[in-house]
Amino acid sequence: MPLLWAVVIGLGLGYLQRGRIRNLANLRLRGLWLLLPPLVLQLLIFPLGSHGPIVPWGTPYWHIVSYLFLVGFTLWNWRYAEIVVMGLGLLLNFLAIVANGGYMPASAEALRRAGLASLAQALQTSTYSGNTVLMSHNTHLNPLGDWLYLPAWIPLSSAFSPGDLVLGLGAAFLLARRMVHR
Helix, strand or coil: CHHHHHHHHHHHHHHHCCCCHHHHHHCCCCCHHHHHHHHHHHHHHCCCHHHCCCCCCCHHHHHHHHHHHHHHHHHHCCCCHHHHHHHHHHHHHHHHHHHCCCCEEECHHHHHHCCCHHHHHHHHHHCEECCEEECCCCCCCHHHCECEECCCCCCCCCEECHHHHHHHHHHHHHHHHHHHCC
16 A cells, blocks of 8 residues: 555655646556556455455465566566666565565564554464465565554555565656656
8 A cells, every 4th residue: 555655645746846647648658558467466365354365375376476567567668767666666575575485574563553453463373364474583585574564543554565665666756757747
């Protein structure tokens, strides 16, 4: 959900600079269709609190495949500096996910502070849920995992990773800059 907030912030910054949303039509992004499969896959494998994901089988593989589509989109649109930044965020996330066998490590404390106590509880009883694994001494690249969080009082709060932060900054700058740029 931090990506959604990054989009809101990017649009807000664009409007503050007297930008127009119609200027985003000037972006010549290639392979936009590559964004649909990861969106669908992430929705299907995302943990739903203690209920788990909609598709509970093959989750680690689907998680890795979803990132491969995103990497393809990034490589296809490398000419935009903001997408290069977004690609760096994707790479950070991808490293953590691959190092942990297809799961993103998440801090139980960050999940609780983000208001996701049911997910933190589910992770403590079963170690993983959907595309998320509980951070521990057995997980790898924990500094790249979900240890940052938006507080529970913020709508759509969640725990997120440094890679998500970089990805969000790239998205916000892309929107803000390209709303003004003609």
